[in-house]
Amino acid sequence: xxxxxxxxxxxxxxxxxxxxxxxxxxxxxxxxGSLKITTxxxxxxxxxxxxxxxxxxxxxxxREKDTIILVAAFCFTGISDYFLLFTVSFTFGMLSFxxxxxxxxxxLWYLDINEGKKTVLFYRLLLNFLMWAGVLSVLKLLGIxxxxxxxxxxxxxYVAGFYFITILHNVIRSFIHMNNYKSxxxxxxxxxxxxxxxxxxxxxIYNMEGFITIxxxxxxxxxxxxxxxxxxxxxPAQVCIALSGSVVKKAREK
Numbered sequence: 001x002x003x004x005x006x007x008x009x010x011x012x013x014x015x016x017x018x019x020x021x022x023x024x025x026x027x028x029x030x031x032x033g034s035l036k037i038t039t040x041x042x043x044x045x046x047x048x049x050x051x052x053x054x055x056x057x058x059x060x061x062x063r064e065k066d067t068i069i070l071v072a073a074f075c076f077t078g079i080s081d082y083f084l085l086f087t088v089s090f091t092f093g094m095l096s097f098x099x100x101x102x103x104x105x106x107x108l109w110y111l112d113i114n115e116g117k118k119t120v121l122f123y124r125l126l127l128n129f130l131m132w133a134g135v136l137s138v139l140k141l142l143g144i145x146x147x148x149x150x151x152x153x154x155x156x157x158y159v160a161g162f163y164f165i166t167i168l169h170n171v172i173r174s175f176i177h178m179n180n181y182k183s184x185x186x187x188x189x190x191x192x193x194x195x196x197x198x199x200x201x202x203x204x205i206y207n208m209e210g211f212i213t214i215x216x217x218x219x220x221x222x223x224x225x226x227x228x229x230x231x232x233x234x235x236p237a238q239v240c241i242a243l244s245g246s247v248v249k250k251a252r253e254k
Contacts, residue, residue, distance in 0.1 A: 004061050015054045022047045047235050048081045051242040058246045070245040073103040094159040101166035108173045132165045171197050184247040192240030199233035202226040
């Protein structure tokens with residue numbers, strides 16, 4: 001494995017620098033309009049594809065189950081972002097992102113098992129679905145999921161609710177895992193999941209105009225920040241998650 005360490009170091013440096021250049025480019029474009037929207041959108045998607053490519057190369061180098069899990073997650077992340085960036089099929093995008101979060105739930109279970117912890121994946125999945133059912137019940141009691149909402153919008157709310165419950169579950173699990181084992185992998189992955197959910201909170205703010213009535217001046221400020229903050233948090237989240245797949249392996253090769 002030692003002969004792979006220099007390859008991984010060069011690959012990681014190239015990956016981080018490339019993502020940084022792309023990140024600065026589209027964030028600058030988002031903030032001052034120096035780039036066309038189509039160019040910004042393409043840069044964002046390329047940055048996500050680079051995460052997938054990096055995870056694939058790491059998986060080829062080390063051929064561990066954890067790296068294969070990450071490849072699967074980034075594959076569906078690429079599909080999700082394609083729907084959300086280039087189409088109006090938001091429900092399909094959220095369905096794909098829900099699969100991504102289920103894969104991360106699987107990853108956290110696998111990492112716990114790998115550390116010798118006795119845990120059952122079925123119970124984690126069951127808890128996730130029970131929390132989702134609870135949220136849907138609350139939304140129905142509040143009248144948010146009533147008959148006046150279009151079927152397509154209601155389906156989107158169902159899927160979005162499942163997605164948010166799953167990512168929240170994963171964030172909590174990732175920090176529990178980090179607290180238990182305090183490895184570089186667990187710390188970077190927990191940071192990535194935290195940034196991920198911060199992105200999603202801003203996505204929710206950005207899209208809540210059609211569902212929630214709020215003071216116009218307050219909403220305008222929230223909306224303006226959320227429009228920029230979504231990808232301000234999102235790409236760093238993806239980069240951290242991708243990097244978490246190779247950190248422990250590098251440490252073992254010293």
